[in-house]
Amino acid sequence: MLKNDSFMDFLKTPEYTEAPVLGNWKAFYLTSIIFFVVELLLFSYLTIAY
Amino acid sequence: MHSIDFIVLFGTLLAIALYGTWKTRKSHDLKGYLLGDNSMKWGTIGLSVMATQASAITFLSTPGQAYQDGMGFVQFYFGMPIAMIILSAVVVPLYFKLKVYTAYEFLEQRFDLKSRALAAFLFLVSRGLAAGITIYAPAIILTAILNWDINITILIIGVLVIIYTVSGGTKAVAETQKQQMVVIMAGMFVAFVVLLVKLPDHIGFKESLVVAGKMGKMNVIDWKFDPTNRYNIWSGLTAALFLFLAYFGTDQSQVQRYLSGKSIKEIRLGLLFNGVFKIPMQFSILLIGVLVFIFYQFTMPPIFFNKTETDKLATSKYEQQYNELSKQHQQVFDQKRVLLGELVAADKAGDEESTTQLTERVNKLQEQQESIKAEAVGLMQDINPDLDSKDSDYVFITFVMKYLPHGIIGLLMAVIFSAAMSSTSSELNALGSTTVIDFYKRMVNDSATDAHYLFMSRLFTVFWGILALLFAVFATQLDNLIQAVNILGSVFYGPILGIFIVAFGVKYVKANAVFVATVISEGIIVWLYFLSRAGKLGITYLWFNPIGALLVVAIAVVLQAVWPKKTT
Incomplete structure (x- = not known):
């Protein structure tokens, strides 16, 4: 367990930074965004068409 | 309800509760009980997170909301995918690697004990009371429709949940939520097909979509920025984003769901699954509401969907006026039905002029129907001054009870009860964990x-369960308390999120500055809330989330700069 200031130092350690924030996950995040954009387009179409 | 409906309803609920209890009978240590032995895979996490958020009111109110105002409510969820990505990227690895049991434990590691205690206390107060409302709100609607004693409905939901949540902890909550989500999805799909x-x-x-569109129900996206309108694309993408960051990132009832994940990868996939599928799920529920609206354009609807109140009116001194209004209501409905048939034919034939004219006439009749209803509500309020003039919560359940075949009614009732149980179980589980980890173990007995x-966790889960039941049972006599709970929900999330934003991102700010900033921001938000309620401030409650969060960040940064040495 980490306390106070040492917590912020923890954010710089490999134990934290090596957990891929983007890296391999870019594709998954991008897929979510693409799904969302498709949903937005579909909803816009429904709003305009009906 | 027919006996076959009771068999389906109670069979489903009991089977799920027994399965959850049996499957998790080996929970014998604290980690297993509170974190599910960190064994959950992404599918379970995703469904569990979705089931926690979807309460019974989601399935009672959302179709009614679409019936009343159209599809626009779906925009509220537009912040969800973005929130899930931010939490997956920033928050999940941190919580997981610090091996915390609760979100608030993390605050002591970053700031100090009082910050942790403040956030945990705010959670216990708001979620503890909200758990009672999670049970009470559907119970009051079901009681009005089914004529059951309200206490029976409350006990059915509450007692089963307490048994399996106390017995199996986090794992039981997740296992039962998987089954409950299957029942919910199946039930809603069947309702859609039957409609x-x-x-x-x-x-x-x-x-149906054409008629709904002409009658203003297909307004899925509203591009106009208006802070007084809760549902437009901008409030969904900004204000609701902050709400979801707060709910999924700092509310233990959600954090506990994904802390039980097997790895960071499983947790991220689970949250992204929620981000991707939540919007289609809400869209489908709203679409069911729109189809119910179309159904009632061709089948005579009641003047007012809360039958208990219309029955009172029909036998009151206003009987004659009510009968007169009913007659007018029927006449307007008949005219509108004929015009709608013509409208559909004109639209099919591509006759734009007739379509426009018929649309105008149909909408005028719809307005007439609304004003007849308003007159009837006025009479009802004369008899019962406390009457809620909004009947949209009763629309879907009335349709289910009156027009669905036996067996399916039982299934749909199981959907509503399952939803109530799934969100209540997460709440009780999180309340028990926070009480033990953030207060009992930290401040009372740490050795x-x-x-x-483990025993204390079970004991506190029972305690919160009984408190929720008592609150639900006595809620009818506690109008002011219910209002207070609603206020708490609206005003706490923003400042709590602010504490976490500072914790994650502003290294420069220390414990005292953030604590004082939170107290000041909370005061400002409560003041804004009352201004808004008095009609002196033109923004909806959703905006209190970003305002509260950003206030904490700004005030904490300024305080830290002014007293750099004193505020450590």
């Missing part, structure tokens, strides 16, 4: 055995 079958022959799915903390 399509029940529409008149000349009205298919496409024609007991694992078995003792």
Whole structure:
């Protein structure tokens, strides 16, 4: 367990930074965004068409 | 309800509760009980997170909301995918690697004990009371429709949940939520199909969308920025984003769901699954509401969907006026039905002029129907001054009870009860964990055995369960308390999120500055809330989330700069 200031130092350690924030996950995040954009387009179409 | 409905309803609920209890009978240590032995895979996490958020009111109110105002409510969820990505990227690895049991534990590691205690206390107060409302809100609607004693409905939901949540902890909550989500999805799908079958022959799915569009129900996206309107794309993408960051990132009832994940990868996939599928799920529920609206354009609806109140009116001194209004209501409905048939035919034939004219006439009749209803509500309020003039919560359940076949009614009732149970179980589980980890173990007894903390976790879960039940039972006499709970929900999330934003991102700010900033921001938000309620501030409650969060960040940064040495 980490306390106070040492917590912020923890954010710089490999134990934290090596957990891929983007890296391999870019594709998954991008897929979510693409799904969302498709949903937005579909909803816009429904709003305009009906 | 027919006996077959009771068999389906109670069979489903009991089977799920027994399965959850049996499957998790080996929870014998604290980690297993509170974190599910970190064994959950992404599918379970995703469904569990979705089931926690979807309460019974979601399935009672959302179709009614679409019936009343159209599809626009779906925009509220537009911040969800973005929130899930931010939490997956920033928050999940941190919580997981610090091996915390609760979100608030993390605050002591970053700031100090009082910050942790403040956030945990705010959670216990708001979520503890909200758990009672999670049970009470559907119970009051079901009681009005089913004529059951309200206490029976409350006990059915509450007692089963307490049994399996206390017995199996986090794992039992997740296991039962998987089954409950299957029941919910199946039930809503069946309702959708039955609705399509029940529409008149000349009205298919496409024609339904045409009629709904002409009557203003297909306003899925509203591009106009208006802070007084809760549902437009901008409030969804900004204000609701902050709400979801707060709810999924700092509310223990959600954090506990994904802390039980097997790895960071499983947790991220689970949250992204929620981000991707939540919007289609809400869209489908709203679409069911729109189809119910179309159904009632061709089948005579009641003047007011809360039958208990219309029955009172029909036998009151206003009987004659009510009968007169009913007659007018029927006449307007008949005229509108004929015009709608013509409208569909004109639209099919591509006759734009007739379509426009008929649309105007139909909408005028719809307005007439609304004003007849308003007159009837006025009479009802004369008899019962406390009457809620909004009947949209009763629309879907009235349709289910009156027009669905036996067996399916039982299934749909199981959907509503399952939803109530799934969100209540997460709440009780999180309340028990926070009480033990953030208060009992941290401040009362920090050197007991694992078995003792496990026992205390179960004990506190029972305690919160009984408190929620008592609150639900006595809620009818506690109007002011219910209002207070609603206020708490609206005003706490923003400042709590602010504490976490500072914790994650502003290294420069220390404990005292953030604590004082939170207290000041909370005061400002409560003040804004009352201004808004008095009609002196033109923004909806959703905006209190970003305002509260950003206030904490800004005030904390300024305080830290002014007193750099004193505020450590």
